Amino acid sequence: MSWVGVSSKTNVWAPDAQPQAPQRVPHQRGRPRTRYFDANGQRPVLIAQLAAQLPRSAFHRVQWRQGSRGVQSSRFAALRVRTAERHMERAAPSEEVWLLVEWPRGEAGPTKYYLSSLPEDTLLKELVRMARLRWRVERDYQEMKGEVGLDHFEGRSWRGFHHHATLCMVAHGFLALRRALSPRRKLRWTLPQVRRQLQLLLLRRIGHCPLCLRPLRARAAPRGPSRM
Structure with a gap:
């Protein structure tokens, strides 16, 4: 399992996209296609653009801990995506991962984004809890x-x-x-x-110092600060 906070300018494939590896067509003229593509014509999008397309109903308020200022909570939305970094360099898309989007109350739009490799059946509350373990x-x-x-x-x-x-x-x-x-x-x-x-x-x-290999007496404590 891995968690990483990402920039809003990270490229991903939308949830309904199906990126495919290009196949060489026999007797086809011209330069063959080398980048991954979607059969429906979709292209990788920025995380900020994908989050802006989400309806308000996709965001749910989640509480994750009790802090000095009361219960800590915010609005989150989660969806499955594939990363499309280095797409222009013919890099393959990743496996499906969770994209967690945070939209705090009072903000004009989402402000924080996380990618996680947690299982597909992970609940939103558990996603938020794991993302907030950084504190x-x-x-x-x-x-x-x-x-x-x-x-x-x-x-x-x-x-x-x-x-x-x-x-x-x-x-x-x-x-x-x-x-x-x-x-x-x-x-x-x-x-x-x-x-x-x-x-x-x-x-x-x-029975000895692990650095200088000097033997230690049975009842003698090491002098000075230990460098172990």
């Missing part, structure tokens, strides 16, 4: 930087940063699960403490 991902990223120390890495190697980021994700996931299972109980450990304990556990398990 949650950005919030988790800020928490990992501010509380777990994702941006505290001081090394210069990809392997070291990969180890550091993995520990941060495990620590953040552990405490997020604890908060979800026990929302009323106060956690004993903070996120940095969980990250530190995971570092010590992994160092004692492997």
Whole structure:
């Protein structure tokens, strides 16, 4: 499954279009056709033009979460399309994907567009929920930087940063699960403490520093900030 926000100038094939690969006709004169075409004469259109053709009845109000300013909602419409990018360069159309169009109240027309490879039987509410997960991902990223120390890495190697980021994700996931299972109980450990304990556990398990390969004593904790 993939989600991507796209520009209003992205080219797509309309839902009722059937793009076909050109077939060479025997004994035909002239240069053969090389671009995909529709038997009814339809051509790829811009997403903004396709959204402007949708009737108002195609847009439905959908709520996706409770925010600090109340229930977050907007008007959305969804339809199945095929992308037609690089059509002039003879590129083949994509498989059918969802085009999600957002038209907020008070705007003159649609303002945001998303493409998704979710299954064809996906409900509109689920499409909106998945498209709006970007806010949650950005919030988790800020928490990992501010509380777990994702941006505290001081090394210069990809392997070291990969180890550091993995520990941060495990620590953040552990405490997020604890908060979800026990929302009323106060956690004993903070996120940095969980990250530190995971570092010590992994160092004692492997017995040496993964970067300099220096052996570690059984009960000695590593000095200074970890570069794992």
